Amino acid sequence: xxxxxxxxxxMVSKPLNLxxxxxxxxxxxxxxxxxxxxxxQLNGQLSKNIAPFDMVIGAKGSPLQLVLSAVLxxxxxxxxxxxxxxxxxxxHPFVQIAIPVSYGDNYKGFRILGTEYGYLDHxxxxxxxxxxxxxxxxxxxxxxxxxxxDLQVGDSFISSHGLxxxxxxxxxxxxxxxxxxxxxxxxxxxxxxxxxxxxxxxxHDHGEEDSHDIxxxxxEEDKHxxxxxxxxxxxxxxxxxxxxxxxxxxxxxxLPRFINENTSxxxxxxxxxxxxxxxxxxxxxxxxxxxxxxxxxxSALSIFxxxxxxxxxxxxxxxxLRTYGLSTGQLLRLALLEGxxxxxxxxxxxWFLGRLGIWGVSLYLQASYGYALKLKAxxxxxxxxxxxxxxxxxxxxxxxxxxxxxxxxxxTLSDG
Amino acid sequence: xxxxxxxxxxxxxSEALVFPDISLIPGEHxxxxxxxxxGKTTLLYLMAGLLPTLKGTIAxxxxxxxxxxxxxxxKFRGEHIGLIFQQYHFIKSLNVSxxxxxxxxxxxNTNDTKRRYELAERLGLTQHLEKKVNALSHGQQQRLGxxxxxxxxxxxxxxxxxxxxxxxxxxxxVIDLLKEEAKICKSSLLIITHDQRxxxxxxxxxxx
Numbered sequence: 001x002x003x004x005x006x007x008x009x010x011m012v013s014k015p016l017n018l019x020x021x022x023x024x025x026x027x028x029x030x031x032x033x034x035x036x037x038x039x040x041q042l043n044g045q046l047s048k049n050i051a052p053f054d055m056v057i058g059a060k061g062s063p064l065q066l067v068l069s070a071v072l073x074x075x076x077x078x079x080x081x082x083x084x085x086x087x088x089x090x091x092h093p094f095v096q097i098a099i100p101v102s103y104g105d106n107y108k109g110f111r112i113l114g115t116e117y118g119y120l121d122h123x124x125x126x127x128x129x130x131x132x133x134x135x136x137x138x139x140x141x142x143x144x145x146x147x148x149x150d151l152q153v154g155d156s157f158i159s160s161h162g163l164x165x166x167x168x169x170x171x172x173x174x175x176x177x178x179x180x181x182x183x184x185x186x187x188x189x190x191x192x193x194x195x196x197x198x199x200x201x202x203x204h205d206h207g208e209e210d211s212h213d214i215x216x217x218x219x220e221e222d223k224h225x226x227x228x229x230x231x232x233x234x235x236x237x238x239x240x241x242x243x244x245x246x247x248x249x250x251x252x253x254x255l256p257r258f259i260n261e262n263t264s265x266x267x268x269x270x271x272x273x274x275x276x277x278x279x280x281x282x283x284x285x286x287x288x289x290x291x292x293x294x295x296x297x298x299s300a301l302s303i304f305x306x307x308x309x310x311x312x313x314x315x316x317x318x319x320x321l322r323t324y325g326l327s328t329g330q331l332l333r334l335a336l337l338e339g340x341x342x343x344x345x346x347x348x349x350x351w352f353l354g355r356l357g358i359w360g361v362s363l364y365l366q367a368s369y370g371y372a373l374k375l376k377a378x379x380x381x382x383x384x385x386x387x388x389x390x391x392x393x394x395x396x397x398x399x400x401x402x403x404x405x406x407x408x409x410x411x412t413l414s415d416g
Numbered sequence: 417x418x419x420x421x422x423x424x425x426x427x428x429x430s431e432a433l434v435f436p437d438i439s440l441i442p443g444e445h446x447x448x449x450x451x452x453x454x455g456k457t458t459l460l461y462l463m464a465g466l467l468p469t470l471k472g473t474i475a476x477x478x479x480x481x482x483x484x485x486x487x488x489x490x491k492f493r494g495e496h497i498g499l500i501f502q503q504y505h506f507i508k509s510l511n512v513s514x515x516x517x518x519x520x521x522x523x524x525n526t527n528d529t530k531r532r533y534e535l536a537e538r539l540g541l542t543q544h545l546e547k548k549v550n551a552l553s554h555g556q557q558q559r560l561g562x563x564x565x566x567x568x569x570x571x572x573x574x575x576x577x578x579x580x581x582x583x584x585x586x587x588x589x590v591i592d593l594l595k596e597e598a599k600i601c602k603s604s605l606l607i608i609t610h611d612q613r614x615x616x617x618x619x620x621x622x623x624x
Contacts (some may be wrong), residue, residue: 001514001521006507013509033489320505324525325494327487410461413501 003330007337010310014326017306022346025297025389029350031292033382034357041358041373041379043278048124049188050270052122055256057086058241063268064277070101070241073111073188074369076163077103079229079266080238087357089242094251097122100198100239103158105171112159112193114200118410122245123189129153130180131318136198139176143184144191144372151178159203171203191371201237296389299346304396310400311335318404319412331404339397343389351382417442417604418463423472435459435472438439438622442477444572444594445605447511447614450624456608457502459624460574463487463606464497474611475569498570498603500594502577504561506549512536512560513545519567531567539563539593555586562593569601579611591617 011018047070058066061080069073083100090098099122102114113119115130119313120140132138141151153155155178161169176195186192246252248364256267311318326334355375362373417441426432430543433455439445444504461467463474474481477496484492488582506515513532515561524581536542539559544552546606552560558578575594591607598605607614615621 001517001527006510006518009509010516101469158612283549316505317507319520320507323464323491323493323499324519325492327490329487330522410466411465411501412462413505414457 002345003334004337004341007341009335010314011338011341012304013312017310018342021229021299021302021342022349024295024302024355025343025346026350028292028295028299029347029385030353030357031288031295032385033351033354034390035152035285035288035292036362037354037358037376038373039281042356045186045371048168052245053270054252055244056241056247056268056270057081057089057244057259057265057374058268060266062263063266064273065268066241066268067270067273070243071188073103073113073191076144077240078266081242083237083239085263085265086239086242087242089255092251092255094248094255096245096247098214098245099243101243102197102239104163104200104240105161105203107157107159107176107193107334108149108165109143110149110191110193111163112139112195112200114195114197116197119243120189120194121258122243123185123187125182125185125187125189126182128183130178133179133195136196136202137174137406138179139195140180140182141178141193142182142190142192146178146181147194151181153180157235171244174199177193197237197239199339206310209348217271225340245277271398296392300392300396300413303385303393304400307335307397307400309404315403315407316413316415318407319409322407322409323413328404328407331407332398332401335401335404336394336397339393339400340390343393347389351378417444417477418446418606419473419475420463421473423459423469423474424464425455425462425467425470427458428430432471433458435462435624436522436622440572440604440606440620441547442604443602444620445618446607446620447618447624448606448608448622448624449610449612449615451610455624456624457576460576460606460608464499464574473582488524491523495568496571498565500562500565500573500575500578502580504557506557506560506564508549511546512541512552515560516563516567519564522580526568531569535563535567535597540596541569553620558590559593562590562597566597566601566603569604570605572604573598574602575607576604577609577611578607579609579614584613587613590619 056066056070059078059081061078065075066078069077084099088100089095092098097118099116099118101119103111105112122260125142127140128143130140141149145151148229154176157178158175159171161171176193176199182189182194198373216303244255246255252269256269259265259267320335322328322330356371357376362375365371365373418438419474420435420438422437424432424434435455438446438448448456449457458467462469463476465474465484468481479492481489481492505519510518513536516532516536517527520528520532533542535544535575539562541556541559542564545555549557549560562578565575573594578594579590594605594607595617607618
């Protein structure tokens with residue numbers, strides 16, 4: 001029989017002690033790993049998504065909201081801006097590229113984004129099958145959308161108004177056709193259905209025409225006439241936001257201020273806004289980590305107390321083992337094995353619980369924002385945590401088993 | 417098998433316990449008899465190397481305990497000495513079978529299943545092998561205590577008051593059992609007791 005087996009039997013022979021120590025360990029480990037994973041993955045997701053763009057221009061409102069809606073697609077837009085107003089910016093010397101985006105419709109909760117090809121290039125989104133959109137009402141689907149809605153090239157669907165999957169108004173007249181599916185990018189593109197700007201404009205123009213249709217059919221015809229022949233119509237075209245990448249760092253300094261002070265639009269810097277948001281999250285993360293650390297210390301204390309108690313209770317058994325020929329060192333090893341078993345099991349269970357939490361949050365985020373979190377293998381920092389816990393357990397056990405060295409075998413056995 | 421010379425032991429702040437010399441040849445049995453309080457158990461623990469030899473010498477099977485380090489004494493005891501206690505001591509988290517298996521595992525890792533079953537059968541413990549030790553009756557616990565003293569076939573078995581708390585018929589039974597098992601293991605048996613009933617069973621006797 002190995003010492004390990006005896007240590008294991010000893011550990012499970014006190015189920016209530018075991019349960020208490022395990023629960024405390026489980027709680028602290030799951031908290032730490034969960035919060036670490038969550039903040040790390042959110043951080044990574046956010047950074048990756050804002051990386052391609054330096055500035056967003058949209059309607060006046062909260063800058064954070066503008067960034068969240070136009071770049072990350074997790075909030076409602078602040079409003080629309082006239083395409084004409086930003087046209088000049090697209091040719092500004094400080095600007096490398098400016099990509100208009102327009103949105104406001106969804107298909108089963110996934111946003112339909114009207115934009116230019118440049119948008120896909122900036123996220124390194126490549127086609128995995130099919131072709132790019134060319135005509136209005138042709139879309140390419142992000143990998144996650146395609147997977148979740150089981151979309152194939154050639155499928156068609158009807159979009160509905162608004163950004164959430166509710167029973168809102170539908171655009172029955174203009175079904176979209178899936179022309180291509182994108183490879184996974186790990187960025188927001190995976191959650192989007194991407195089409196050209198005209199599709200968005202036409203879907204909504206048509207809505208207006210419908211209402212006109214009833215009151216004045218002639219006006220409708222005139223308008224159609226205008227649209228095809230008169231470029232003046234362009235002046236009415238609206239987009240939701242303009243995503244800008246600067247050519248020169250000077251742009252970062254001058255343009256946002258200029259736009260905010262001199263136009264009816266606002267410019268927001270995604271890097272800055274997200275940093276601010278993460279700063280807020282960061283203090284929350286630190287608080288939770290602090291709590292988890294406190295629980296960890298309490299769990300080490302609980303291991304210490306329960307081992308101290310059992311070593312006292314088992315004094316005679318330890319003396320008996322000495323008569324069997326076990327040395328003091330072997331008895332110490334027995335106690336250490338028990339403490340370390342407990343710590344290790346606690347860590348493993350806690351780790352799984354933490355991942356279970358991530359999975360749960362991922363399901364929620366996926367359902368409400370279209371973002372998914374990854375279930376990652378143990379990471380270096382988590383192995384450090386394991387090391388810390390094993391070290392604490394070793395310390396607690398050594399402190400608890402000091403009496404082993406002072407064990408008077410003869411006296412203990414006679415005292416019975 | 418056991419040779420002691422000029423042995424005495426002093427506990428803190430008390431008078432010295434002086435023991436007569438003991439000489440036991442291999443395969444023979446011996447009874448050390450004396451009233452309570454004369455240091456019988458102390459003598460047993462001295463011979464088992466559980467107390468340090470302060471004065472005099474003890475040799476077990478030709479090995480003088482004084483010459484061994486603490487760790488070597490632990491190992492020597494585990495291998496060559498079997499102890500049967502007045503109060504039974506078991507590992508409570510293990511069942512009967514695992515208690516026996518544990519005794520076989522130290523200091524030499526052996527797992528002699530056949531020996532375990534034979535011994536359990538002779539001591540009437542076969543049906544109780546999977547039971548927790550706390551679930552055993554008093555008599556079963558005593559037999560398990562005896563089994564733990566000799567499962568590893570020690571050269572010498574020390575038994576401390578094995579017959580106290582037993583009625584006459586059980587007393588005779590236990591002594592016969594000890595003698596029989598010692599014979600099977602080819603071990604020497606040294607019993608320490610105040611129980612006068614045991615006297616008639618042993619030729620070799622030392623009075624404390």
